[in-house]
Amino acid sequence: MNSKVFFGLYVPTNSILHRLDPRMKIIACFWYVVIVFLANNVLTNVLLGLFLLFLIWLSKVSLKMYWQGIKPLMWVILLTAAVQLFFSTGGQPIWQWHFLNITSLGIIQSIYLIFRFAFIITISTVLTVTTTTLQLAAGIESLLKPLSYLKVPVSQLAMMLSIALRFIPTIMDEIQTIMDAQRARGMDFSAGNLFQRAKRLVPVMIPLFVSSFKRADDLALAMEARGYQPGAPRTAYRQLRWHMNDNWAFLTYVVLTVALIVLRQI
Amino acid sequence: MLEYYIGMTKGAGSLAIVSVKDLTFTYPGNSEPTLAHISLDLPAGEWITIIGPNGSGKSTLARLIDGLLPINSGEIYVDNIPVKEENLHAIHQRIGFVFQNPDNQFVGTTVADDVAFGLENHQVSHEDMPFRIKQALNDVDMVPYAKKEPAYLSGGQKQRVAIAGALSLRPKVLIFDEATSMLDPEGRQKVLKLLAHLKVKKGFTILAISHDPSEAVLGDKVILLDHSHLVAYGPTNQIMGDSELLMKHRLGLPFTTQLKEQLQENGITVPKEYQSEEQMMTWLNQQLSSKK
Numbered sequence: 436m437n438s439k440v441f442f443g444l445y446v447p448t449n450s451i452l453h454r455l456d457p458r459m460k461i462i463a464c465f466w467y468v469v470i471v472f473l474a475n476n477v478l479t480n481v482l483l484g485l486f487l488l489f490l491i492w493l494s495k496v497s498l499k500m501y502w503q504g505i506k507p508l509m510w511v512i513l514l515t516a517a518v519q520l521f522f523s524t525g526g527q528p529i530w531q532w533h534f535l536n537i538t539s540l541g542i543i544q545s546i547y548l549i550f551r552f553a554f555i556i557t558i559s560t561v562l563t564v565t566t567t568t569l570q571l572a573a574g575i576e577s578l579l580k581p582l583s584y585l586k587v588p589v590s591q592l593a594m595m596l597s598i599a600l601r602f603i604p605t606i607m608d609e610i611q612t613i614m615d616a617q618r619a620r621g622m623d624f625s626a627g628n629l630f631q632r633a634k635r636l637v638p639v640m641i642p643l644f645v646s647s648f649k650r651a652d653d654l655a656l657a658m659e660a661r662g663y664q665p666g667a668p669r670t671a672y673r674q675l676r677w678h679m680n681d682n683w684a685f686l687t688y689v690v691l692t693v694a695l696i697v698l699r700q701i
Numbered sequence: 702m703l704e705y706y707i708g709m710t711k712g713a714g715s716l717a718i719v720s721v722k723d724l725t726f727t728y729p730g731n732s733e734p735t736l737a738h739i740s741l742d743l744p745a746g747e748w749i750t751i752i753g754p755n756g757s758g759k760s761t762l763a764r765l766i767d768g769l770l771p772i773n774s775g776e777i778y779v780d781n782i783p784v785k786e787e788n789l790h791a792i793h794q795r796i797g798f799v800f801q802n803p804d805n806q807f808v809g810t811t812v813a814d815d816v817a818f819g820l821e822n823h824q825v826s827h828e829d830m831p832f833r834i835k836q837a838l839n840d841v842d843m844v845p846y847a848k849k850e851p852a853y854l855s856g857g858q859k860q861r862v863a864i865a866g867a868l869s870l871r872p873k874v875l876i877f878d879e880a881t882s883m884l885d886p887e888g889r890q891k892v893l894k895l896l897a898h899l900k901v902k903k904g905f906t907i908l909a910i911s912h913d914p915s916e917a918v919l920g921d922k923v924i925l926l927d928h929s930h931l932v933a934y935g936p937t938n939q940i941m942g943d944s945e946l947l948m949k950h951r952l953g954l955p956f957t958t959q960l961k962e963q964l965q966e967n968g969i970t971v972p973k974e975y976q977s978e979e980q981m982m983t984w985l986n987q988q989l990s991s992k993k
Contacts, residue, residue, distance in 0.1 A: 569811075598808065601809065601810045601851070650802075656764075656769060657808070659769060659793075660767055661793065661798075661808075661819040661870075662790060662793040662819055662870070663818070664822070669822055670820070673814070674827060
């Protein structure tokens with residue numbers, strides 16, 4: 436049951452990062468991704484790397500968890516780095532074969548690329564291990580609020596997001612039940628090639644769609660009975676609070692950005 | 702078609718919390734009405750059960766009372782407010798509705814969030830919410846679960862949370878649309894006990910829809926619907942003891958009524974009214990000792 440409820444990577448260690456406002460953490464994550472692209476030399480990359488290690492240390496989550504985040508994307512990283520390595524030009528040519536060549540600049544660029552990837556994946560892992568999906572949704576809603584002035588139905592979108600999150604475990608259970616029912620009728624989901632296996636999921640997906648529509652219908656009725664009117668003003672039970680620590684986190688980011696810009700010039 | 706009507710006379714408005722007047726309802730696209738010329742009053746503070754075979758219009762009636770379906774013809778008043786588009790917010794606050802499927806009415810990501818959902822809709826202030834949530838969860842005995850996600854709860858617990866969600870809005874009427882039919886026996890017993898408690902201790906009017914004769918006997922009055930008509934409306938012991946009426950409308954008999962039916966076949970005269978199992982036992986004891 437745990438895996439279904441805590442989908443995602445949230446690790447409840449209650450560190451200082453866990454207690455930060457989700458809005459701060461989302462902004463910080465985005466901003467870090469932006470400044471990763473400003474890093475252009477050894478010093479700036481070392482700075483970003485050390486900062487990331489500092490965050491990992493603060494999060495009290497084991498390095499293994501972060502490695503789990505990078506591992507599935509290892510092939511994508513290596514492939515992109517290889518493309519960069521073999522196709523980039525400039526610097527000292529070292530090796531050449533038909534259209535493939537390795538240059539000194541290419542080597543440096545692809546090493547930077549690997550680091551960039553690792554940094555981006557790890558910072559998003561920092562966000563997801565320290566923030567529950569519920570907080571993430573609340574943070575996103577709050578950050579998108581200005582869009583409601585442009586007639587974007589932010590609160591309705593947020594309601595949809597939170598209901599979607601709420602129903603993931605329920606739908607997972609449903610899939611299990613339907614698959615068991617099909618297995619009882621002699622279906623084998625594991626045999627055959629990829630295409631055959633995908634085809635066998637059709638008798639799972641159709642009942643799932645039917646029951647999901649039924650659920651949606653029931654849910655809409657229940658929500659109406661409890662006074663929900665789309666677009667009507669509502670009060671909020673969960674309110675995000677901006678604490679002193681969030682100010683400190685913000686300041687840290689300003690310092691980091693200034694330091695990065697200075698080190699770029701060297 | 703009305704075989705019993707021991708309700709209240711029409712227009713006795715002050716005591717009736719819900720009053721239905723000549724209600725007819727046809728679903729769009731159907732030629733036959735689902736409800737035809739229904740008139741009835743629900744007295745405040747009582748537990749009324751609607752019984753009837755499948756497709757007799759039980760759920761439709763309940764939904765119309767809560768304004769979840771638009772009324773075609775006729776009138777409904779809840780707490781003296783006409784059920785109309787512009788009053789729906791007030792109607793939804795006065796009626797707490799608990800549906801059949803425990804999963805499909807759980808909106809929040811945790812128990813407390815789910816109870817808060819209705820409060821948010823009715824714009825209860827942020828400061829008042831924690832108290833009202835705690836109070837409602839306390840009424841259904843679910844306070845220790847406040848932070849739990851629905852995946853950790855049993856069906857009966859989810860239904861109790863749904864009841865807490867309804868109670869948090871401080872309604873006057875609670876409608877239960879087969880709210881126990883998907884629960885295991887233990888969960889069902891707990892929910893039914895809770896209903897009795899809410900009626901007696903908190904003075905709620907309860908309107909329950911049920912398939913199960915053993916549940917119908919728990920209330921004060923019974924409404925029998927069949928083929929979109931009101932067939933009977935009267936005290937529980939009168940209707941649930943009438944095996945002829947129940948069988949005619951393809952309904953199951955409560956256990957003691959079945960027993961009496963068989964005693965009667967063996968030529969034993971039995972009282973006509975419904976008796977609970979304890980009452981039946983006392984009566985049987987008396988019969989046996991008087992034979993000696």
